[in-house]
Amino acid sequence: MDKDNLITERHNDSGAITLTGAEMVIRALKDQGVTHIFGYPGGAVLPIYDALFAAEGITHVLVRHEQGATHAAEGYARSTGKPGVVLVTSGPGATNAVTGIADALMDSIPLVVITGQVPTHLIGTDAFQECDTVGITRPCTKQNWLVKDVNDLSRTLHEAFQIATTGRPGPVVVDIPKDIQFKKGAYVTPASVKHRTYRPKTDPDLSSIVKAVEMMAEAKRPIFYTGGGIINAGPEAAKALRELAALTGFPVTSTLMGLGAFPASSPQWLGMLGMHGTWEANNAMHDCDLMICLGARFDDRVTGRIDAFSPGSKKIHLDIDASQINKTVRVDLGIVGDAAKGIKEMVHFWKTQKKKADQAALKDWWAQIDQWRAKKSLSFKNSSTLIKPQYAVDRLYELTKGRKTFITTEVGQHQMWAAQRFKFEEPNRWMTSGGLGTMGYGLPAAVGVQVAHPDALVIDIAGEASVQMTMQEMSTAIQYNLPIKIFILNNQYMGMVRQWQEILHGGRYSHSYSEALPDFVKMAEAFGCLGLRAETPAELDGKIMEMIDSKLPVLFDCRVDQAENCYPMIPSGAAHNEMLLGPDDGGEVSEAGKMLV
Amino acid sequence: MQTATDPVERHTITVLVDNEAGVLARVVGLFSGRGYNIESLTVAEVDPMARTSRITIVTSGTPHVIEQIEAQLSRVVPVHRVTNWTSAKGGIEREMALIKVAGTGDKRMEALRMADAFRARAVDTTHTSFVFEITGAPGKIDSFIDLMRPLGLVDVSRTGVAAISRGPEAM
Numbered sequence: 001m002d003k004d005n006l007i008t009e010r011h012n013d014s015g016a017i018t019l020t021g022a023e024m025v026i027r028a029l030k031d032q033g034v035t036h037i038f039g040y041p042g043g044a045v046l047p048i049y050d051a052l053f054a055a056e057g058i059t060h061v062l063v064r065h066e067q068g069a070t071h072a073a074e075g076y077a078r079s080t081g082k083p084g085v086v087l088v089t090s091g092p093g094a095t096n097a098v099t100g101i102a103d104a105l106m107d108s109i110p111l112v113v114i115t116g117q118v119p120t121h122l123i124g125t126d127a128f129q130e131c132d133t134v135g136i137t138r139p140c141t142k143q144n145w146l147v148k149d150v151n152d153l154s155r156t157l158h159e160a161f162q163i164a165t166t167g168r169p170g171p172v173v174v175d176i177p178k179d180i181q182f183k184k185g186a187y188v189t190p191a192s193v194k195h196r197t198y199r200p201k202t203d204p205d206l207s208s209i210v211k212a213v214e215m216m217a218e219a220k221r222p223i224f225y226t227g228g229g230i231i232n233a234g235p236e237a238a239k240a241l242r243e244l245a246a247l248t249g250f251p252v253t254s255t256l257m258g259l260g261a262f263p264a265s266s267p268q269w270l271g272m273l274g275m276h277g278t279w280e281a282n283n284a285m286h287d288c289d290l291m292i293c294l295g296a297r298f299d300d301r302v303t304g305r306i307d308a309f310s311p312g313s314k315k316i317h318l319d320i321d322a323s324q325i326n327k328t329v330r331v332d333l334g335i336v337g338d339a340a341k342g343i344k345e346m347v348h349f350w351k352t353q354k355k356k357a358d359q360a361a362l363k364d365w366w367a368q369i370d371q372w373r374a375k376k377s378l379s380f381k382n383s384s385t386l387i388k389p390q391y392a393v394d395r396l397y398e399l400t401k402g403r404k405t406f407i408t409t410e411v412g413q414h415q416m417w418a419a420q421r422f423k424f425e426e427p428n429r430w431m432t433s434g435g436l437g438t439m440g441y442g443l444p445a446a447v448g449v450q451v452a453h454p455d456a457l458v459i460d461i462a463g464e465a466s467v468q469m470t471m472q473e474m475s476t477a478i479q480y481n482l483p484i485k486i487f488i489l490n491n492q493y494m495g496m497v498r499q500w501q502e503i504l505h506g507g508r509y510s511h512s513y514s515e516a517l518p519d520f521v522k523m524a525e526a527f528g529c530l531g532l533r534a535e536t537p538a539e540l541d542g543k544i545m546e547m548i549d550s551k552l553p554v555l556f557d558c559r560v561d562q563a564e565n566c567y568p569m570i571p572s573g574a575a576h577n578e579m580l581l582g583p584d585d586g587g588e589v590s591e592a593g594k595m596l597v
Numbered sequence: 598m599q600t601a602t603d604p605v606e607r608h609t610i611t612v613l614v615d616n617e618a619g620v621l622a623r624v625v626g627l628f629s630g631r632g633y634n635i636e637s638l639t640v641a642e643v644d645p646m647a648r649t650s651r652i653t654i655v656t657s658g659t660p661h662v663i664e665q666i667e668a669q670l671s672r673v674v675p676v677h678r679v680t681n682w683t684s685a686k687g688g689i690e691r692e693m694a695l696i697k698v699a700g701t702g703d704k705r706m707e708a709l710r711m712a713d714a715f716r717a718r719a720v721d722t723t724h725t726s727f728v729f730e731i732t733g734a735p736g737k738i739d740s741f742i743d744l745m746r747p748l749g750l751v752d753v754s755r756t757g758v759a760a761i762s763r764g765p766e767a768m
Binding site for chain 2: 142143146163168196321322323326
């Protein structure tokens with residue numbers, strides 16, 4: 001009798017369930033409430049796929065590339081608040097998943113990625129499809145594990161879910177060698193697992209909340225600067241933010257990741273801030289005397305030139321991750337805690353301490369903000385012959401509002417136009433790759449969103465360059481009857497690259513032209529979905545309606561003005577109050593600015 | 598937020614971790630990935646029953662960077678506790694070094710006299726060489742090595758710093 005069997009028997013005596021490693025994976029997923037996983041089989045995960053074959057209650061979505069699985073899981077997670085689960089094989093299966101794992105780390109998306117590994121006796125021998133998965137994924141996961149003993153497997157899986165979904169959410173990887181998948185061992189339930197070290201701090205320090213509320217009552221020119229942390233903290237956080245904004249009357253702006261937490265229809269909404277944010281949001285950030293940062297992290301795309309960032313303001317920063325406080329911007333009051341809990345406490349103390357905003361000062365502040373608003377920084381010159389990309393996004397919004405619509409994007413100009421112009425009223429309706437900026441995110445993310453919300457309208461606002469990076473997932477959409485709509489703003493350029501080359505590199509468009517594009521309509525037909533093309537503003541509405549009404553996945557080739565640039569824009573190395581409003585606004589980029597990305 | 602005028606300080610930081618596979622790589626990778634310095638690194642399991650290891654790192658950076666290092670270390674999942682001995686001022690730091698000096702005649706005698714003054718012990722002796730074992734704060738070892746250099750210094754092996762708090766309390 002070998003050692004492993006002895007261990008199994010001992011656990012049997014204590015009443016634990018004995019399962020194979022592969023069965024444990026399925027059982028753990030069920031015990032964690034998982035209903036959908038995204039994956040791709042291969043040699044080193046065959047035992048798990050075999051256990052999945054007989055499993056009920058878990059739907060497996062077969063993608064066409066492992067990167068697609070991770071982005072689909074991200075879309076699923078972001079639109080539901082539940083963790084996204086990925087199952088891939090060793091070697092290339094794991095390395096292909098890395099982009100999505102890194103993306104999830106940057107945007108704090110809970111992912112549990114299960115990877116097969118070569119059997120333990122072959123680890124380190126350069127075996128077929130072997131790679132050092134935990135080594136490769138260590139810097140792009142919140143935590144990862146190589147499970148070498150089947151009796152550690154169920155505990156590790158439960159810890160993986162706990163770590164991915166609590167505190168600041170993020171991706172985790174559990175690497176399971178093939179022999180461990182075959183071996184039998186004791187299965188433990190989630191309730192019996194308590195992590196030895198992991199204790200995320202979610203309850204904010206109340207004396208700091210009281211101090212924050214006092215600072216807010218004294219503020220003359222306050223602003224709420226909100227971020228993806230509010231989405232991650234769940235619908236309760238968005239609700240609390242709305243209440244706090246209503247109580248105080250303060251203006252609200254948000255990062256790219258936080259859109260939808262606060263309704264765009266509110267008169268207190270200033271639009272998105274940052275490099276392509278609105279004139280009013282960025283000027284209000286620059287001139288405010290109190291910045292209340294809730295679940296955002298002073299990203300370089302938000303702050304612009306750091307030494308000129310909001311120079312006259314006091315700053316409060318609520319974040320669940322203590323390492324974000326004072327990371328790039330020194331704040332006056334840092335509060336570590338969950339956004340929902342923190343904002344609720346602010347609401348509570350504002351009420352119970354009978355705080356009142358300085359109404360006279362606030363009136364002047366709003367008058368100033370209204371002057372900035374009057375610039376209408378998102379306006380553009382429309383055309384009767386060419387479809388302007390801004391016009392296309394506006395029409396898409398108008399024709400879909402009132403429906404249960406989810407928007408994903410790729411990365412580039414189209415992403416910024418979507419963020420600027422699509423008006424979100426609810427959290428979890430906007431899925432985009434913010435931190436890593438992953439071209440190819442939007443199409444598979446739409447797959448994941450549609451899996452979670454079969455009856456919703458799921459649209460990927462795409463660019464023709466990005467969408468080709470993960471186009472193969474249209475086949476997944478067909479296989480699972482997922483009627484995702486891929487709305488391609490096709491300007492035949494990597495538009496944001498071209499825009500920067502125009503501004504920074506003397507108009508030398510080095511390799512940014514989309515040469516040899518496929519015919520997207522024929523491509524759609526080849527996949528078995530609907531292909532549509534719009535070339536004039538006059539036909540746009542009709543074609544968009546055709547897209548919405550179709551029960552099929554749709555590839556929509558929207559031919560837009562090739563020369564349009566995305567404004568407003570804070571050039572690299574400039575401050576919030578040095579925005580360019582349009583092509584005639586001049587503005588030189590400093591040598592230091594050219595060094596930045 | 599950093600300015601060029603911020604002084605670079607040397608700090609000794611101890612991280613108490615769960616002794617699990619990959620934890621050292623995660624801590625060290627954090628330093629290289631975020632561009633922090635490691636001047637010395639000492640690791641060993643300190644409690645086999647509790648499966649904890651103690652990693653002591655001597656690092657350098659501006660006060661803002663040091664603050665970030667502590668915050669980043671604290672959020673690594675298998676980390677129990679992070680202590681900065683330089684900020685806390687309540688710590689004792691010691692390092693051990695083995696130092697080989699080769700030479701004959703006056704230089705050899707001088708090396709032996711210096712070793713005696715530094716309470717270094719000869720742990721290997723030949724007609725033409727000594728290996729000294731010396732323990733102390735890193736600065737003392739630096740001084741000893743400097744003194745040995747003109748006397749025939751051949752090789753140096755240092756353990757890196759171990760640190761512990763004064764008084765009856767644990768870390």
